[in-house]
Amino acid sequence: MILFWIIFIILFLSFGVIVFIGAPYVPSRIADDIKLFDELNLKKGSVVVDLGSGDGKVLVEASKRGLVAVGYELNPFLYLVSRFRLRKYPKSKVYLGNYWSADLSRANLVFVFSAAPFMERIYSLLKNQLKKGSYVASYAFSFEGVKIHKKIEPINLYRF
Numbered sequence: 087m088i089l090f091w092i093i094f095i096i097l098f099l100s101f102g103v104i105v106f107i108g109a110p111y112v113p114s115r116i117a118d119d120i121k122l123f124d125e126l127n128l129k130k131g132s133v134v135v136d137l138g139s140g141d142g143k144v145l146v147e148a149s150k151r152g153l154v155a156v157g158y159e160l161n162p163f164l165y166l167v168s169r170f171r172l173r174k175y176p177k178s179k180v181y182l183g184n185y186w187s188a189d190l191s192r193a194n195l196v197f198v199f200s201a202a203p204f205m206e207r208i209y210s211l212l213k214n215q216l217k218k219g220s221y222v223a224s225y226a227f228s229f230e231g232v233k234i235h236k237k238i239e240p241i242n243l244y245r246f
């Protein structure tokens with residue numbers, strides 16, 4: 087019984103409390119992620135950052151294409167799953183940590199699947215750090231008042 091409650095509390099903290107600091111875990115569709123990477127056709131070695139990288143599927147797709155993928159994930163279970171999935175791609179990595187303190191200075195593409203209440207703050211984070219010409223792909227949500235470079239449904243692509 088005690089073991090049940092320990093597991094319950096760990097799962098609750100990992101998957102439940104997250105809603106107060108960022109979006110909960112809802113995976114993007116891999117078909118949409120593939121469409122984005124096909125469309126952008128980034129050159130090998132480009133840096134892709136996923137803010138809230140979930141189970142690491144975006145990181146793996148980027149890595150398969152010779153891109154350097156960097157993920158930030160607060161949920162320890164998803165972090166471990168991502169680490170395992172990235173084991174064949176030593177140039178890519180996932181950090182167990184908060185994306186509000188992410189380093190985006192080397193990013194050529196930032197992938198964001200967040201939620202409406204966080205979009206304004208995420209936009210400030212991106213604007214303060216991204217180099218000119220970087221792409222931002224926002225899955226399902228948009229930045230209010232910011233011109234969309236291209237729509238790759240359900241992704242809004244921005245050029246900074």
Ligand SMILES: C[S@@+](CC[C@H](N)C(=O)[O-])C[C@H]1O[C@@H](n2cnc3c(N)ncnc32)[C@H](O)[C@@H]1O
Pocket residue numbers: 104107108109110111112113114136137138139140141142143144158159160161164183184185186199200225
């Ligand atoms: C909507 S899911 C997107 C997952 C993944 N990017 C995808 O496309 O499948 C958002 C993820 O962000 C993580 N997350 C939320 N807030 C976070 C924060 N402040 N720092 C790091 N990860 C966060 C959640 O745990 C969740 O896995």
